[in-house]
Amino acid sequence: xxxxxxxxxxxxxxxxxxxxxxxxxxxxxxxxxxxxxxxxxxxxxxxxxxxxxxxxxxxxxxxxxxxxxxxxxxxxxxxxxxxxxxxxxxxxxxxxxxxxxxxxxxxxxxxxxxxxxxxxxxxxxxxxxxxxxxxxxxxxxxxxxxxxxxxxxxxxxxxxxxxxxxxxxxxxxxxxxxxxxxxxxxxxxxxxxxxxxxxxxxxxxxxxxxxxxxxxxxxxxxxxxxxxxxxxxxxxxxxxxxxxxxxxxxxxxxxx
Amino acid sequence: xxxxxxxxxxxxxxxxxxxxxxxxxxxxxxxxxxxxxxxxxxxxxxxxxxxxxxxxxxxxxxxxxxxxxxxxxxxxxxxxxxxxxxxxxxxxxxxxxxxxxxxxxxxxxxxxxxxxxxxxxxxxxxxxxxxxxxxxxxxxxxxxxxxxxxxxxxxxxxxxxxxxxxxxxxxxxxxxxxxxxxxxxxxxxxxxxxxxxxxxxxxxxxxxxxxxxxxxxxxxxxxxxxxxxxxxxxxxxxxxxxxxxxxxxxxxxxxxxxxxxxxxxxxxxxxxxxxxx
Numbered sequence: 001x002x003x004x005x006x007x008x009x010x011x012x013x014x015x016x017x018x019x020x021x022x023x024x025x026x027x028x029x030x031x032x033x034x035x036x037x038x039x040x041x042x043x044x045x046x047x048x049x050x051x052x053x054x055x056x057x058x059x060x061x062x063x064x065x066x067x068x069x070x071x072x073x074x075x076x077x078x079x080x081x082x083x084x085x086x087x088x089x090x091x092x093x094x095x096x097x098x099x100x101x102x103x104x105x106x107x108x109x110x111x112x113x114x115x116x117x118x119x120x121x122x123x124x125x126x127x128x129x130x131x132x133x134x135x136x137x138x139x140x141x142x143x144x145x146x147x148x149x150x151x152x153x154x155x156x157x158x159x160x161x162x163x164x165x166x167x168x169x170x171x172x173x174x175x176x177x178x179x180x181x182x183x184x185x186x187x188x189x190x191x192x193x194x195x196x197x198x199x200x201x202x203x204x205x206x207x208x209x210x211x212x213x214x215x216x217x218x219x220x221x222x223x224x225x226x227x228x229x230x231x232x233x234x235x236x237x238x239x240x241x242x243x244x245x246x247x248x249x250x251x252x253x254x255x256x
Numbered sequence: 257x258x259x260x261x262x263x264x265x266x267x268x269x270x271x272x273x274x275x276x277x278x279x280x281x282x283x284x285x286x287x288x289x290x291x292x293x294x295x296x297x298x299x300x301x302x303x304x305x306x307x308x309x310x311x312x313x314x315x316x317x318x319x320x321x322x323x324x325x326x327x328x329x330x331x332x333x334x335x336x337x338x339x340x341x342x343x344x345x346x347x348x349x350x351x352x353x354x355x356x357x358x359x360x361x362x363x364x365x366x367x368x369x370x371x372x373x374x375x376x377x378x379x380x381x382x383x384x385x386x387x388x389x390x391x392x393x394x395x396x397x398x399x400x401x402x403x404x405x406x407x408x409x410x411x412x413x414x415x416x417x418x419x420x421x422x423x424x425x426x427x428x429x430x431x432x433x434x435x436x437x438x439x440x441x442x443x444x445x446x447x448x449x450x451x452x453x454x455x456x457x458x459x460x461x462x463x464x465x466x467x468x469x470x471x472x473x474x475x476x477x478x479x480x481x482x483x484x485x486x487x488x489x490x491x492x493x494x495x496x497x498x499x500x501x502x503x504x505x506x507x508x509x510x511x512x513x514x515x516x517x518x519x520x521x522x523x524x525x526x527x528x529x530x531x532x533x
Contacts, residue, residue: 003262015525046526052364055526066264074268078366086529087360090282090352097285104278105365131289147361154263 005030005155005187006051011060013046013211020046021211024060028204033181033188035198037231038208039239044191045086047208048157051189052082064155076155078106083148084159091133095124095143098132099150106151118146122176138169145173149180156188162197174200195231205231207238214238268366275367279375283349283382297387301337305391308333309399325487327401332456334395334403335483337388338414339454339476340447342421343428345383346376347443350429354437360529369519373512376429377422384418406483409492413479416497419504420475421447426511430518433527455480475500475507 006028013021021043028034036044049055051062053073062069067076089098096115103111119125122142127135132143141162148156161177162170174197181188181201192198198205199219207215207222215222215238219231226234287294312329315322322328353359362372396402403410428442453467454476460468471477478500485493522528 045529049526049529054360054364054523054528056520056523072268074366074368075265077364078268079263079265080364082364084360084529086357088357089361090286090356090358092289092356093282093285097282101278101282101285102361102365104281105275105362105367107272107274107366 003030004028005065006034006189007061007063008047008051009061009063011047011050011062012058013043013050013055014058019211021050021057024208024211024213026206026213026216028187028189030187031181031185032203033177033190033201035202035205036189036191036208037193037195037198037205037235037238039193039235041210042208043211044208045084045159046211048082048084048159048189048191052080052157053077078151079153080155080157081106081148081151081153082157082159083144083161085163086159089132089143089147092131094129095132095135095146096128098143099146102147102150108151114150114152115146118149122146137164138166141165141169141173145176152184152186154184154186156186157191158188159191160193161190162192162194170194170197177201193235195235199231207234209238209241270368271371272366275365275371276375276378279367279372280378280382283352283375283379286352287383294386297341297383298390301334301341301387302391302394304333304337305330305395306398309395309401312399312401325484327399327403327405328484328487329457330395330399330401331403331406331483331487332480334388334392335413335417335479336451336454336456337391338384339417339421339450341384341387342380342418343425343447344443345380346422346425347428347432348383349376349379350425351432351437351440351443354432354440363528369516373426373515376425377418380422380425381418406486407492409482409486409497412497413483416475416479416500416504420500420507423504423507423509423511424450426508427514430511430515433515433518433522436527450474450476453477459484472499473503475503478503 004027008027009025011021011024012019024043024047036047038044046055050057051064051069053069064076065079067073069076099115099118100111103114108114119128122145124139124142124146127139132140135143145161148158162173165173177188178201180186190198190201202219204218205216205222206213217225222234223229223231226237228234228237308329312322312326315329316326353362392403424447428446431442432439453471453474455471460471460477460481463471478496482493482496482500485491485496
């Protein structure tokens, strides 16, 4: 049996009386892609930022690669990376300069070769010297992904990696992520509200609503459980608490 | 990698010069990409020096105090700029990360907060020297005054001013981290609160007695009194240097404390991901 790489236990985030995340528990074994699915405000980004240690939980714990992220995150961080639409790379620096800096921060051996490899794989060679702020949305996404992969992470946390991309570019990015995961055996946690993405990439899906995990399963299991043909319909059932979700489809808080 | 499912990370290093170098490179790229920024660093100090050079020339005939140490005003201008630019250089590099919404990336990288702070100190030194060296050299050409005539004491004074600048800057970036970019003007204005009580151009003794007590609570007042002791009497007052150093420790601890509390609060409230223009 594969080793557990991500272990989240009873995670909670409160802002005053508001519970952004409560009682979230799950574990992710090595080498698979897990989707964190939910509508806006479901608690996906809050969960990911707590997992990264950017946000201090009000309760519970997160362990990644066996390291407690509250007390020992610097042991795990060199082997992790993330991408999020909420953060940018410095706009005035060129793509190559930005990647050089992050290669240095992650102590990447032979950074020139790694940057050249990523530039070729992600089709970035023609804009490597262009300032990051002057790229198109698709190019920016590829650069953000290159930054997230610069250290060949064992654990990759992706927050809406294809948000605001045209279908063709989004499809290409998904294909690339699929190949990266297959080739490296990395463990990937993907927060998204794009059902195609989740169906294609994830072998396991955590459904979130109002800060809690309400169900978990493979896309095919969830489809049959909710009696739906597409994940879009499952998503709507969960978000609106209709269909099977209203009739006890919830696996309950803290599904794991 | 797929065969290595039992991987456990080795212990993390507390300090890594490579990470600091990567961050220094980040600010170097930024400066290299913008010549106006580089020119701006030296522009104001040079203008100040030219203006105060003429004031000095005028006072040489009018004031026996200035005449007895011709460089006292110019030395004040140049050393005050170390404090001002040192604080600005530190704070502005941090603000660059907020403006570019890059803090989230930095704080989930292996870069530790103290390594980030060391980078900001290095950049403060680099930016200040870029700004201070041209006017210091021009003062020799235009007014026959060399700040280097102060001798080795100059470096002790500069070190004290840099440490004070970093203590203030740590508090400034802590406040900005806590209250957001609405407080960014502190990076430009806070240090000026110390100008009247630092006794840059006049001795502490000219201040009202109650203000003298406040002045002696700033490391800069000791530095500027020490500078005048060298220029007027040719003596390097170790007691003044010791006073400045002891107060610097206090300032630095307070600044680091404010920054640390703000960082903890930002992690609690989720501001590390949401800061930006």
